Amino acid sequence: MRTVDVRDVRQAVGDLLRHSAHSLPEDYLEAMRTAGRQERSPTGQEVIELLLENAAYAEAETIPTCQDTGMAILFVEVGQDVHFSGGEIHAALQDATRDAYADLRKSVVSDPLLRVNSGDNTPALIHWEIVGGDGLRISTLQKGFGAELMSRVQMFPPAIGEEGLQQFVIDTVEMAGPNACPPLIVGVGIGGSLDTVGVAAKKALLRPLGTASPEAHVAELESKLLDALNGLGIGPQGLGGVVTALAVHVELLATHIAALPIAVNLNCSAPRRATLEL
Amino acid sequence: MARTVQAPLDEATVKSLRAGERVVMTGTIYAARDAAHKRLVAAMERGEVLPLPLAGQVIYYVGPAPAKQGAVIGPAGPTTSGRMDPYTLPLLERGVAGLIGKGSRSEEVKQALVQHGAVYFGAVGGASALLARQIRSSRLLAYPDLLSEAIRELEVEEFPLFVLNDCHGGDAYQAAREAYRSSP
Numbered sequence: 001m002r003t004v005d006v007r008d009v010r011q012a013v014g015d016l017l018r019h020s021a022h023s024l025p026e027d028y029l030e031a032m033r034t035a036g037r038q039e040r041s042p043t044g045q046e047v048i049e050l051l052l053e054n055a056a057y058a059e060a061e062t063i064p065t066c067q068d069t070g071m072a073i074l075f076v077e078v079g080q081d082v083h084f085s086g087g088e089i090h091a092a093l094q095d096a097t098r099d100a101y102a103d104l105r106k107s108v109v110s111d112p113l114l115r116v117n118s119g120d121n122t123p124a125l126i127h128w129e130i131v132g133g134d135g136l137r138i139s140t141l142q143k144g145f146g147a148e149l150m151s152r153v154q155m156f157p158p159a160i161g162e163e164g165l166q167q168f169v170i171d172t173v174e175m176a177g178p179n180a181c182p183p184l185i186v187g188v189g190i191g192g193s194l195d196t197v198g199v200a201a202k203k204a205l206l207r208p209l210g211t212a213s214p215e216a217h218v219a220e221l222e223s224k225l226l227d228a229l230n231g232l233g234i235g236p237q238g239l240g241g242v243v244t245a246l247a248v249h250v251e252l253l254a255t256h257i258a259a260l261p262i263a264v265n266l267n268c269s270a271p272r273r274a275t276l277e278l
Numbered sequence: 279m280a281r282t283v284q285a286p287l288d289e290a291t292v293k294s295l296r297a298g299e300r301v302v303m304t305g306t307i308y309a310a311r312d313a314a315h316k317r318l319v320a321a322m323e324r325g326e327v328l329p330l331p332l333a334g335q336v337i338y339y340v341g342p343a344p345a346k347q348g349a350v351i352g353p354a355g356p357t358t359s360g361r362m363d364p365y366t367l368p369l370l371e372r373g374v375a376g377l378i379g380k381g382s383r384s385e386e387v388k389q390a391l392v393q394h395g396a397v398y399f400g401a402v403g404g405a406s407a408l409l410a411r412q413i414r415s416s417r418l419l420a421y422p423d424l425l426s427e428a429i430r431e432l433e434v435e436e437f438p439l440f441v442l443n444d445c446h447g448g449d450a451y452q453a454a455r456e457a458y459r460s461s462p
Contacts, residue, residue, distance in 0.1 A: 065406065
């Protein structure tokens with residue numbers, strides 16, 4: 001058994017969120033540089049260059065890349081042999097979020113109907129997973145909601161088939177158009193149930209760009225979808241072009257014989273994503 | 279070199295702008311997004327005096343991030359404009375001449391732009407740190423309890439924009455998408 005002090009977790013996660021707000025992942029920057037070479041629209045090329053310049057400037061000045069510094073979404077993998085000391089781990093993660101957002105935008109309302117700002121960007125949304133061993137791994141997404149708002153979930157019957165699912169993904173991106181700030185990263189969850197399919201789609205956004213699914217049939221679906229999306233003409237910022245998405249990541253879940261659920265979670269062209277291990 | 283337009287906008291400028299054109303804007307504009315729009319429209323319905331002028335003015339859909347010490351404003355890129363569609367017609371009826379945001383507008387808003395002679399501009403979403411550099415001053419004008427959603431008066435200098443929907447029915451998004459579409 002390993003003891004982890006939750007105050008150390010609070011410090012590390014707070015630092016990670018603060019850093020991630022102004023520093024975009026290298027795999028994303030590399031994908032954008034490649035996209036800039038593939039884009040045929042001159043305006044699209046300029047938009048990609050501008051977004052790369054913005055990323056470099058934000059990093060150098062330690063200011064957020066985007067004013068929507070998002071809602072903090074945490075994926076926590078806890079080894080079953082970890083023992084937390086010094087307080088409650090859930091509270092420590094909320095404290096870390098509050099700490100980090102002191103200088104970031106407060107974009108959370110506590111009550112969705114009354115719409116009163118919580119004032120400190122809490123609560124963070126936390127997904128827990130108990131795994132073997134004594135490790136602790138925390139991944140963060142600071143999700144902008146321009147893209148979240150254009151995301152969709154649907155409970156289909158199995159007869160919809162793979163082609164029907166592909167059409168659903170294409171329609172989602174088509175309807176999102178310029179709103180979700182393309183070039184997009186498209187996370188797709190297939191299978192599971194109403195609750196888990198959305199989490200799978202979101203988890204798909206954690207996968208670094210440039211890594212295909214290890215399963216051949218899934219990798220093929222990802223590649224087919226990417227080609228179809230980039231044929232829509234939407235382009236960077238919707239100003240026309242052949243780069244509408246940088247990647248499509250598909251995650252599968254076992255499901256019931258009666259259903260073929262799908263969720264499409266869009267990420268804008270500012271993926272605030274980070275991971276730490278303690 | 280993109281042409282410079284002065285905010286507030288005069289009628290001749292509005293009429294001369296064409297969808298797809300690139301401009302830089304200099305002058306005074308007003309930051310307002312979801313919650314501020316809801317309050318403004320409610321105040322108009324009650325016949326109250328509004329905290330900002332409307333005739334000829336430009337509204338920027340933005341909720342800036344907090345400013346770093348010594349900075350005028352924090353990162354300040356556009357938010358998705360479509361969410362403001364339900365509140366936009368009464369503003370255009372009162373003479374608002376320019377809207378800045380990102381993303382598609384409803385048919386009603388596009389028609390109202392033609393009817394009332396107004397322009398919808400797009401700023402590059404996510405280029406927020408760079409866009410903030412073109413904002414020379416920021417003054418809190420109304421609704422401070424809304425935090426980032428409060429109404430602010432901004433002085434901008436050479437703020438880079440695309441004309442997305444003009445007052446003649448031109449639609450830059452639609453034209454651009456058709457030009458590069460290869461999927462059925």
